[in-house]
Amino acid sequence: MQSPPSTSAYAVDRLLAVQADPQGLSQLRALATELGYEVRHAGGAADLAAAFQAGPGFATVIVGWNVSQAAMDGSNRVGHQDALELISAVRKLSGTSQVLVAVGRGITRDQCSELIRAGVDGFIQIHDGFAERELLRARLDRARRRFLLAGQPVSPGGGIFDSTGFVGCSRAMGDVLRRAARAAGISDVPVLIYGESGTGKQLLAETVHRLDQKRGRRRMIAVNCAAIAGTLADSALFGHVKGAYTGATTSRLGHFRSADGGTVMLDEIGELDIQLQPKLLRVLQEGLVLPVGADEEQPVDVRVIAATNRPLEALVEEGRFRLDLFQRLNVIRIDIPPLRDRPEDIPLLVRFFLKRYVGYCSGGVPITGVDEDVLQYLSRQPFEGNVRELENLIRRVLAFKTQGDRITMADLAAVRSESAKRTPKREALLARELVESARNMMGSGHSTFADLLDECERLLLSLAMEQSQRTQTDLARDLGLSRRTLYNKLKKHRL
Numbered sequence: 064m065q066s067p068p069s070t071s072a073y074a075v076d077r078l079l080a081v082q083a084d085p086q087g088l089s090q091l092r093a094l095a096t097e098l099g100y101e102v103r104h105a106g107g108a109a110d111l112a113a114a115f116q117a118g119p120g121f122a123t124v125i126v127g128w129n130v131s132q133a134a135m136d137g138s139n140r141v142g143h144q145d146a147l148e149l150i151s152a153v154r155k156l157s158g159t160s161q162v163l164v165a166v167g168r169g170i171t172r173d174q175c176s177e178l179i180r181a182g183v184d185g186f187i188q189i190h191d192g193f194a195e196r197e198l199l200r201a202r203l204d205r206a207r208r209r210f211l212l213a214g215q216p217v218s219p220g221g222g223i224f225d226s227t228g229f230v231g232c233s234r235a236m237g238d239v240l241r242r243a244a245r246a247a248g249i250s251d252v253p254v255l256i257y258g259e260s261g262t263g264k265q266l267l268a269e270t271v272h273r274l275d276q277k278r279g280r281r282r283m284i285a286v287n288c289a290a291i292a293g294t295l296a297d298s299a300l301f302g303h304v305k306g307a308y309t310g311a312t313t314s315r316l317g318h319f320r321s322a323d324g325g326t327v328m329l330d331e332i333g334e335l336d337i338q339l340q341p342k343l344l345r346v347l348q349e350g351l352v353l354p355v356g357a358d359e360e361q362p363v364d365v366r367v368i369a370a371t372n373r374p375l376e377a378l379v380e381e382g383r384f385r386l387d388l389f390q391r392l393n394v395i396r397i398d399i400p401p402l403r404d405r406p407e408d409i410p411l412l413v414r415f416f417l418k419r420y421v422g423y424c425s426g427g428v429p430i431t432g433v434d435e436d437v438l439q440y441l442s443r444q445p446f447e448g449n450v451r452e453l454e455n456l457i458r459r460v461l462a463f464k465t466q467g468d469r470i471t472m473a474d475l476a477a478v479r480s481e482s483a484k485r486t487p488k489r490e491a492l493l494a495r496e497l498v499e500s501a502r503n504m505m506g507s508g509h510s511t512f513a514d515l516l517d518e519c520e521r522l523l524l525s526l527a528m529e530q531s532q533r534t535q536t537d538l539a540r541d542l543g544l545s546r547r548t549l550y551n552k553l554k555k556h557r558l
Contacts, residue, residue: 079121127165154182230415231408235400246395247274256370258399261451264370272326281325289334307356332369402449406442416457423461433470521556
């Protein structure tokens with residue numbers, strides 16, 4: 064099948080389908096276009112080299128995308144041995160492309176294991192001729208992100224940004240990336256990443272892993288500690304032996320042994336069960352894991368990168384996190400600044416996400432740019448959800464945009480208007496919290512309503528004065544008060 068000529072200058076925007084039938088290729092193009100991909104096709108191993116030579120490469124290679132009825136009947140499905148040969152050929156041509164295999168119901172666990180050993184990064188399962196849409200979206204999104212870590216230039220910031228795949232130009236984030244690069248050079252030392260939700264903790268962990276000369280070519284497994292608990296967490300992390308508990312019909316390696324030689328990232332480390340923390344400490348100190356139901360510990364060689372959006376020191380004081388484990392993890396600490404502290408990165412991120420999600424635009428008109436006043440406005444926003452919030456905002460803007468080829472303030476206003484219909488105002492949420500706290504105080508008999516109002520007013524005025532070095536006139540305008548009202552309130556509270 065003839066592929067259209069290449070139009071993208073960057074491999075991160077390109078996807079290669081190998082041995083896909085016409086119906087499958089049409090479906091894949093429709094889905095991938097939503098993510099801004101250019102899809103090309105190779106009929107088999109003989110066409111692979113030519114496909115890679117014809118452009119800058121591919122972020123993702125999907126093998127065996129066959130969804131026609133003939134394929135589902137087995138008459139046109141890529142055989143297991145053929146898939147192994149195709150994967151081997153892709154790996155020889157590219158070490159950075161993410162390789163996915165489209166599979167049906169008939170694939171066995173042994174075949175999956177063999178494909179993984181051959182270099183497969185994941186699977187897309189076909190049900191009744193069609194893939195699960197959101198699963199494919201997640202796979203392609205992950206592939207794009209990982210490919211960016213391989214050094215694809217996406218921003219004019221140069222230097223450390225281009226070499227790590229991050230988007231930005233700020234000195235604060237540049238310092239973070241340089242610290243991550245230094246951490247990668249100390250391969251056996253744990254890393255502790257602090258950052259608010261949405262700042263890119265996992266992306267930074269992947270950067271440290273990729274730049275690690277010793278472990279970068281091995282697996283990195285990311286585990287959300289908040290999503291697993293109790294026996295499930297023990298087995299997931301450290302494995303179990305057959306018969307260890309009801310339902311354990313086979314043995315399981317667990318994440319640490321599965322990542323042997325590589326890296327385990329423990330996201331939300333503060334949520335790790337206190338009962339499991341000694342076992343993690345054992346891994347860090349001795350390189351040994353004890354699977355559930357086993358009599359002997361097993362050696363393991365992994366690097367641990369932990370991430371948290373909560374200060375572990377506070378959890379230690381509360382008795383919810385072991386002090387010795389905290390000290391063992393806190394060898395190299397990297398703090399990711401929130402987006403509001405690096406507004407100079409926002410214009411670059413906006414342009415990056417516009418390119419990434421151009422397929423979301425319902426108007427069908429290619430977006431050629433963004434107005435300068437939009438960039439200035441966004442650069443002044445607090446973005447409490449950080450980069451993730453900005454990313455979702457751009458996706459919503461494109462989804463609601465029906466005309467024009469540039470992003471304007473009118474587009475932002477449309478999105479804000481739609482969001483306001485569904486989201487309670489931040490002031491209302493804060494007021495509810497304040498009222499609840501006041502109700503508790505009044506119920507205890509320690510304060511009257513008037514006392515609480517006076518104390519709140521005094522504290523708010525004090526905070527406003529500390530944060531402002533301007534005149535009382537400016538301060539009054541910021542607080543929404545007249546100058547006389549502000550003067551009387553300051554006199555009342557002796558401020």
